[in-house]
Amino acid sequence: MDAVINAATNREAIQVAERVHWVGALDPQLRTFDLILQTANGTTYNAYLLRGSEGVAVIDTVKEEFADEFFTRLESVADYSEIKVIVLNHLEPDHTGALPTLLQRAPQAQVYISYKAPKMLKALLKDEQTLQFNPVNTGDEISLGDRTLRFIHTPYLHWPDTQCAYLPEDYILFSGDVFGCHFCDTRLFNDLCGDFRFSFEYYYAHIMRPFRKYVLEALQHIEPLELEIIAPSHGPILRDRPNSYVQRFRELATSKLPIEQGSDKTLLIFYLSSYGNTAKMAQAVCSGAETVANVRVSLYDLAGGEVEPFVNLVEEADGIALGSPTINGDATKPIWDLLSSMVMIETQGKLGAAFGSYGWSGEAVDMLESRLRGLKFKVPVPGFRVKLIPTEEELQQCHDFGVQLGKVLTGKTTHKVIDFEDLV
């Protein structure tokens, strides 16, 4: 262990396997990453150097401020003239910051990026004329003589261009941000490091969870691989029981709330009510949706103010309806809190709807619908507003509104939904 710590401290490359070295950088002082992630242990920018019989590959680089550390490590195990290949598993600047300098020092190197990455790479380097790159997709391979890199396209984990590179001769998966975490430890390997389970789960929750569908797709490619080591782009290198981390991703991406609804569609109604008017509306919407066969409806009053427990429910649901009065020209805070928590989960394509009672101006429903669309919910049934106390007729309309939502969920009614992305 001491040898690893000393090498990390002295900016030496650290051997990961017979032909693979870690040439990354340590950032123990980082406390916030990408504005949204807390990094109580800092992070590492992992880059790797692979030596084949016919050349050297560099897999990812580091954040620009840490380029000196990266180059010092790299120079301890290879000459720039030996570098034949540079692989960028995705183009976020924390992994491409040293690329321009690396290309100056190793101009002969061929850059391999995802077939989804060329436009981003050009934007990143601002050097369209001279830039040479090779787009690759799942199954494409690079030969370094006695070593091979085979690519797996893993889109949205967490950028559109994310890919992994597999080294079949040594059973190593260079996984990019997948299976990574923000945890800086000079012991570098998971069997030597401190307890990083919190960081691993936290990173998944904030970075991968919104793309759960893509996690499951990627696992179909990764699970069949024989794995000795997972070498991610952040945090510990996973050489002890690497498959357990793959398995953990499978667990995290699998439905957390198996319930007995079978093939029923689930609609969650969340509401707040100052004088009981929006509550009456919510109950009427609920009673209407319940009349539609194969729809399972749940009604929740957010008056308690706590919304986090509902995020898992929304992740599993087929649709939500939000009821809020308008207070001072706005929807109520717990509803906004619930919506803001949804950036952590996949909401694209779920049904969304809004309703509420109002006294003067009634902006809340429009505002909620707009936010739902922003989160990629489909909002095919126009929101429903009632001025002050709902009449019997208006409660019947709320009931009908619920019936409509239920029918949309079960496909019994189809609405033309304009996707604003199509209009761009």
Ligand code: FEO
């Ligand atoms: Fe670690 Fe997505 O950059």
